[in-house]
Amino acid sequence: MMPSSGSQLPQSSIPIYTTVAAYREWRRKAFQEHKTVGFVATMGALHDGHISLVKRSLTExxxxxxxxxxxxxxxxxxxxxxxxxxxxxxxxxxxxxQSFTVSSRSAEGSVVRKTSAVFLPTVPEMYPSGISQDTVMQKGTFVEVKGYGHQMEGQSRPTFFRGVATVVTKLFNAIEPTTAYFGQKDIQQALILKRLSKDLLLSHPDPDHIKIVPTARDPMTELALSSRNAYLTKEGHKVAPTLREALKAAQTAWEQGATKAECVAKAIEVIEHTKARVASEGTEVLMRLDYVELNNSDDFEIIDAQSRKSEASLSPVILSGALWVDKTRLIDNIILGDATSIIA
Structure with missing residues (x-):
């Protein structure tokens, strides 16, 4: 069923909307029926991480x-x-x-919830003024959350959060969700979007209805699921969990009273050990650490090198890292402190 244009779209039982106008007609009916709308923004290549967000939305x-x-x-x-x-x-x-059954004592019986709609816009639909990957060449309206996008991931990818803030603002305006769901793996992104919603006085969703869901992981290796994991070779998959192991080593050191600098050193030690093992085995896989860092969760400022758990602020601390495995960049994080104030 495809209510919108797009002759090349695959068949699907889910209504697909490729234009904002077509989607808004559907959304208007939901408003009239006073129904809540959950929203999961993706770039496709769906994996269990995305599906965990969809399942959360179906239940709520x-x-x-x-x-x-x-x-x-x-x-x-x-x-x-x-x-x-x-x-x-x-x-x-x-x-x-995907489905979720809602029990009911009414005469109608139980209700089965499934994905209600897929919004599948084209690039011209989302960027009417055109778009270039080169920010110098860009024209039109863009959104930037100043002061929160240059740390952590933003240090390695300086234009990333400008692009995220712009597209998610557009998606929020188009979808008008009651609640939106994002994964903890992209923790800085999710927290920036909560701030964006607050600063721009958004009602759909308001910041309290942007929910951050725990990272979905491979049950055997604890590797954070990502669409880019598809780039990993067989040998790359074997060493990819090293980032998680490194962050857990840093977490243990932090909980035991080590300084921030000592925690980072523990993480680097784990990565260097794996690199040495891989080299000794003659395995053809390259590993390069991008960063391991501890940042305040409220403003992303870097924790002082000599700070310890006992000296940290009341706000949770984000322990995060990025690791290149061949040409695949992996990211992950652990919340140190009361994660319930951040994670739904």
């Missing part, structure tokens, strides 16, 4: 909308926009298989 909302849009504005010119995995037919099949 009358209707659930998933967007699939590979956003050019959050890719720097040298990054992988052209090769980013695009698996629309499989994505639609996976979404169609």
């Amino acid at each position: 909302n009358d209707l659930t909308v998933v967007s699939i849009f590979v956003n050019p504005a959050q890719f720097a010119p040298h990054e992988d926009l052209a090769t980013y995995p695009r698996t629309l037919p499989q994505d639609l099949d996976v979404l169609s298989a």
Whole structure:
């Protein structure tokens, strides 16, 4: 069923909307019926991490909308926009298989909730003024959350959060969700979006209805699930969990009273040990640490090198890192302190 234009779209049991106008007609009916709408923003190539967000939305909302849009504005010119995995037919099949049954004592019996709509816009639909990966060449309206996007991930990807803030503002305006769901793996992104919602006085969603859901992981290795994991070779998959192991080593040191500098050193030690083992085995995989850092969760400022757990602020601390495995960049994080104030 495809209520909107798009002759090349695959068949799906889920209504697909490729234009804002077509989607808004559907959304207007939901408003009139006083139904809540949960929203999961994705770039496709869906995995269990995305599905955990969809399942959360199905349990908490009358209707659930998933967007699939590979956003050019959050890719720097040298990054992988052209090769980013695009698996629309499989994505639609996976979404169609998700459901949640709501028990009811009414005469109508139980209600089965499934994904209600997929928003699948084109690049011109999302960027009417055009878009370039080169920020110098860009024209039109863009959104920047100043002071919160240059640390952590922003230090390695300086234009990333500008692109994210811009596209999510557009998606929030189009979808008008009651509640939106984001994964903890992208913790800085999710917290920036909560601040964006607060600063721009958004009502759909308001900041209290942007929920951060725990990172979905491989049950055997604890590797954080990501669409980019598809780039990993067989040997790369074997060493990819090293980042998680490194962060856990730093977490243990922090809980035992070590300084921030000592915690980071513990994480680096784990990575260097794996690199040495890989080299001794003659395995053809390259590992390069991008960063391991501890930041305040409220403003992302870096924790002082000599700070300890006992001296940290009342706000939770974000322990995060990024690791290159061959040409695949992996990210992960652990919340140190009361994670319930951040994670839904």
